[in-house]
Amino acid sequence: MRRLLALLLALALSGCGLAPTGPIAPVEPPWQPAPPEPVPIPVPPDPVPVPVPPPPPPSDVAAALDAVKVGMTEAAVRDLFSRPPVIPEAGGVRELRWWLSHGGGTTMLYVRFGTDGKVTSRGAAVVEEVP
């Protein structure tokens, strides 16, 4: 009796009906239609983005990105730069980095390699100085 009372109270508090208890067949379970989807938890709307335009890529960053081609070898990529790269050692793919300072700040140029040692992707990430 106490269990029945608890079940009824739980149903009343949770505001949902007791789901049907038929067996589940592997393909087409002969169940009643599912209860309504749970009401999604309301979330605030997307934060209004504050326009913080990154510095425009200076010509040397754009030129460096353009010079690195997918499929190049690591040696060929290194030959494009006058400085040795920084190489993060944290597992994952092999990556070479160069820091390019310019009037608009600093940009990190990164080149990523596949297991065959050839460039698979490259990109530039903006560095922002937090005051």
Next chain:
Amino acid sequence: VRLESAREFKQEVAVEAFAARVEGLLDAAAPAEPIVSVALGVAPGTSDDDFRVAIRVPPGHEAVAEELRERVHGEADVRVLTVEARPAIPEPQAGAPPWLNEPRRPLEPGAAISLRGYGWVGTLFGFGRRKNGALVGISNAHVLGGVDRVPVGTAVLQPFGGEAVGVTAEHAPLKASGNMFDLQLFDLRRVPIVKSYNHAAGAIGRLVDVSPDDLGRTALKIGRTTGVRQGRCTAFEVDNLPVGYGAAGTLRFDNQVEFTGTPDDFSAGGDSGSMICWIGGDVPAILFAGGRSSGGQDFTYGCPALAGLRSLGIALE
């Protein structure tokens, strides 16, 4: 089973567990019903439109797991494991990548962070921007707040014992049950950061919800203990997940995402706060907990990043 059937079964068991809790409140002398300890989610089946009920129970509750499996005619993925917040651990340990445990300027996701006056270390998820334009760092509440042990305004250091890079700020509240996020911010101070990038994926994409199509999908994470690791999504919509927080007790989480590493463990203690992303850079989750199943397999849990950062009014940078 169909996705709707798996969800329906979860709802059915949730009602039974709620009833058991009410019964416990009515009669404190009544023995605890094992069903309240069961976490249920949705796991992949044998095809794109076939699913399993993910049943996760702590050791000692195998019987209730088996009972639930029988109720779904075996259409279940059962794991016996104890889930704990990936402990924020004291010092860099053997094997931890120096790259993430040395001073990193500019700061980048995956770097080790700690607190002035506290002896643990966790991982920097990444960066966000407030509506007023201010930049923040992001990690777990148990890393930056020690589950309500650390006052707001405490200096955040990078790496462990290093220079201050900000001060702790607000977090998603943690309570006994019904949690969705283990998430806290810190206000960045006088430090360069590299934006829209992590070493696991390269360019970071968008914050995204997890959908049924993501089950089995390859994921990457970068954390200060195990560095970059690859895994796959093994369950989503995991509800009533009990997570041990040491002295703070066991807290229950809903709508969590589960991953397992391939071939190595996906994470370990100290990786708390790591960004979890899909191949391609979109970000579904913030790593916060894990455990090893009775079969020896490591499971890692992430809370939904999109909803979590939205709840704090933060846009990903």
